[in-house]
Amino acid sequence: MVLPRGLMLLPMLLVSGCDKITELMGSAAVEPGLVTAEPGGDVDATMAGLVMRTADGVTFRRDLPFPTEIRGKVRVVEDRKKVRLMGTSAVGRESEWLDGKVETVVSYFKRSGEFLLTLDQAERHLVEKDSEEVREVVKPASSGAPEGKTLHYVLGEKGWYHKGARSETDFEVIVWADALGDDLPNLMVEAGAHPRSQWFSSARAWRAGDRIVLTGNTIRLLEPFNVGGRVTLVFEGEEAVGGHPCGVFSVEGAYQVKDRPNLQGDRHDIEVTIQSGKIWASLLYPVILYEDFDQIQTVTSRRGGAKKQMQGRVCLTRSRAWQPVLK
Template sequence: MDCARYLFLIAMLLVSGCEKISGLLGKEGTSVGLTTPVPGGEVDPTYGALVKRSADGVSFRRDLPFPSEIRGKVRIVEDRDHVRVVGQSAIGRETEVLNGKVETLVTYLKRSGEFLLTLDQAERLILDKDDEEVRDVVKPASSGAPEGKTLHYLLGEKGWYHKGARSETDFEVIVWADAVGDDLPNLMVEAGAHPRSQWFSSARSWRKDDRIVLTGNTIKLLEPFNVGGRVTLVFEAEEAVGGHPCGRFAVEGAYSVKNRPSLQGDRHDMEVTITGGHIWASLLYPVILYEDLEEIRTVTSRRGSMQKHLQGSVRLTRSRAWDPAQK
């Protein structure tokens, strides 16, 4: 990454009065103090005191105001097992088979009327070298992805809009902002910056082996986009993620989603069968903090004039570091 170019871009994007935001964004776009969470460990006492329990089990709270200021990091790892890819572009048709892990990493800062999004890594190949994981920094697996760029959105009377510099000339930023802008509210939901519109009822208490079947619109609890299908969740236990109290659910089922955007600006039509795995849903707010799912996918992916068809088995791990300004 060209750090000088990146810092120059940040300076262009941030306007007078945003020094506080600039201070909260760390080197290479990573929010200061955020670490990728994993399930397990102790619950933060501040959060633990807010969990609602009764003799019937534990309930998901719906009464707490969603934080107005959040620093977040989303890490997505796809472990691909003989995924067949057919690519079509202006230069012709290409076929390949993908194996191994790729990582996408984004960080963000959301506060009242303002949202900054940085794409730190775009499908970087994770290599095993000498018992350590390293990232292939030579070429992102998703060509053309705007790595190291930051988008700055403001909330106006007609919704969210990208506040670029007056003399914006960075073509990658323009294209990325245009691709993300139409679906920014749903992408903010996916990242954890906005609450999910579909969520667990606060009137229901959960015990081990309780289940719920999601169909139609209710699958937006998992996928906040244009989705349909049937997915079953089975409650297993309470478990912390990064100190945050969560309900752990086993997941299986199938769904389809059309024209699904990604945080890096691609579009996907997807047919997904979840053969197993888990999600960790916050007991306090409508946010999923961790997903670990075994999937069989058929995907059509689009970026500009390029189109790819992917089919095969993927283990998806999606973690969200989630740090509100006030707990």
């Protein structure tokens, strides 16, 4: 998979209409308790009655309108198991081994026609101290987006555009916004702000042991970009994530993505072999709330005249706090 970074809503970009952005920031503030959740626990009572079951099993609903206002937080932890990083540039070749956990956190706020995106933590190292994980303030030099900065996007006639003032002086923000460009809608899908275009049929009921094979663009159910390969999903049952009812699938297979963007504006060619893994897919909306994979990754990135390739085993978890405002 790609190496995502985080986002959180912090004050004040230099944008036109400062009062407007301040109002949005206030309404978008992550509420207490909006944290990325682990699988387990009970289904929230307000959602339990929305789950559709028949004598043949549970079905994934497609009839509920996707919320227009969502607060979300995405946390990604990559546990790198002696991953080799190789690079070439004008000064020669370099090689090093990466080991240990790296955390990225992203927060966003989306409502009809507007999307706010902030990088909260960009690849903080997680280290064990006194039986607890602590975050070291160590960030990779390759981080493309400015940590702690916020982008404000507005939907216009030609699509999503960054609402920056002509007097914008924050060069890092300008470069970051430009790098996301036309890929923003798919990145919003990955974050959970938009529904996934490929999803489970509402006509099919699922029981433990049922399977589905994804090939070609149907893998966009997992990876919302131009992707190819073959992945098998086996239904294991139901489990809640943060009170949200989900269907759990085990996952095995391999896929490839060319020139894949991420929310930092970086692009990578990616080859992934999923040795084992699971996803927790919402039974109510086309959103994946939790992913847990043991993978072999080959990630190739290019920036300027330099090329870097990361190859090896990565145990990856991606959790999403997903709070729709239902009206």
